[in-house]
Amino acid sequence: MxxxxxxxxxxxxxxxxxxxxxxxxxxxxxxxxxxxxxxWKWILGKEHGLLGLVAVNESDTPIALANLRWFxxxxxxxxxxxxxxxFTAPEARGTGAASALLRHAASVASSxxxxxxxxxxxxxxxxxxxxxxxxAKATPWVTYDMKIAPKGEDGVxx
Numbered sequence: 083m084x085x086x087x088x089x090x091x092x093x094x095x096x097x098x099x100x101x102x103x104x105x106x107x108x109x110x111x112x113x114x115x116x117x118x119x120x121x122w123k124w125i126l127g128k129e130h131g132l133l134g135l136v137a138v139n140e141s142d143t144p145i146a147l148a149n150l151r152w153f154x155x156x157x158x159x160x161x162x163x164x165x166x167x168x169f170t171a172p173e174a175r176g177t178g179a180a181s182a183l184l185r186h187a188a189s190v191a192s193s194x195x196x197x198x199x200x201x202x203x204x205x206x207x208x209x210x211x212x213x214x215x216x217x218a219k220a221t222p223w224v225t226y227d228m229k230i231a232p233k234g235e236d237g238v239x240x
Contacts, residue, residue, distance in 0.1 A: 085139065085177065085182050087186040088135070088136060089133065090125060090126060101136075101145075101147045102118050102122070102149075105167055131152035131153070135150065136148075137180075137183055145177070145179055146170035146183060147168070149166045150199075162191065162200055163191040163196050164201065166201070168180055168183060180210075181217065200221075
């Protein structure tokens, strides 16, 4: 299979939404067309520093996606790229699409002067971790999510 990596385009909306819904389902997130549509608008519009990439097959049909985001690294005095989401359609797994997206993300980051692409994954995602361990070094950092009160309310929800 010949793969091409390219930025998302408006014509990718339907297939991208299917892929992103598959990503959300993989992580047992509640199905939400509203969340998928909102993410699509942000990524297509390059809001919040987002960049959407897709791996496409010979027919120019997306078979995998990568959603990336720039972030500042004040402690290092530079900036980097965060890989928020990486997903390959089940029928396209093993084609090298995820590896190609990671390589392309590294190339984009480097071309803009960033020195790292960072991401997180679930500890039990063994298949993805085999790929990630081959492409990057796991860090010793532990990630936390602090739930906050809805906009307009004060406080932290513990």
